Amino acid sequence: SRGLAKSKTGDMQGALSDYDKAIELNSGFAEAYNGRGIAKSGSGDARGALVDFNKSLELSPKDASTYNNRGLAKSRLNDFRGAITDFNRALELNSELTEAYYNRGYAKSKLGDNQGVIDDCNKVIALDPNYAMAYNNRGSAKLGLGDLQGAFADYNKAIALKPENAMAYFNRGGAKYKTRDYPGAIVDYNKAIELSPKMAELYYRRGIVKMFMHDYKGTIADNDKAIELNPFYAEAFGSRGSAKSGTKDYKGALTDFNKSIELNPLLAEVYGNRGSLKSDLHEIGRASCRERV
Helix, strand or coil: CHHHHHHHCCCHHHHHHHHHHHHHHCCCCHHHHHHHHHHHHHCCCHHHHHHHHHHHHHHCCCCHHHHHHHHHHHHHCCCHHHHHHHHHHHHHHCCCCHHHHHHHHHHHHHCCCHHHHHHHHHHHHHHCCCCHHHHHHHHHHHHHCCCHHHHHHHHHHHHHHCCCCHHHHHHHHHHHHHCCCHHHHHHHHHHHHHHCCCCHHHHHHHHHHHHHCCCHHHHHHHHHHHHHHCCCCHHHHHHHHHHHHHCCCHHHHHHHHHHHHHHCCCCHHHHHHHHHHHHHHHHHHHHHHHHHC
């Protein structure tokens, strides 16, 4: 349909307009509700999409792709258990629906079910051996289960299949960081940033690695960029505060710790770092007083 074609080219407003007209002309047109739901989801209206998918399934209750689409909308609303129920139903209706396995695996990852993620990614790869993100997600699940060798093998495969995939470099960089291969992690984060220069978390993560390499100025620069991209990035303020403390910019460190806690009062590590800094400043002040005496 013309609405579907517009959705695929990113013209969500045009797609919505066409689907609205189709539904106005035929209120029992299940595919139009499904298509409008896809367009709403693509434009960030997951709740509106859910309403349309519900209507589509009311009219056509055995459409596997619509269950898959509704599951995606539920995932975007953080209803991961509800999403899994929909993906299960989609797969009951069509056991070869690759996207439903992939999407179910993603929902399982959000619930911490690493083995479930691996099982679903195995299904995806069996159906489509060139599905790069399935290897990426399986690698992350293996990493979560402590299978470092398996994780690296999957990240390498994901990158071989899709070298422009920033997430695979990002995740492999995280795995290298866990194994204390800090120079290797930096190389992967550099590549991820080259591919996705507006993703704040990439700079923040690279900054953490630089901190472990005692490159405090590099950590500060990376967190400056992360905060430029996301001014509400509490963790970046906390990390920059630690780096400033390492360069003996205690006033700047305290300002950053305060800002981090203001943005997210639940960051225990930042409270600890701020407490240590205040204690150190107290000792520095006492020492200075003794010297003057």
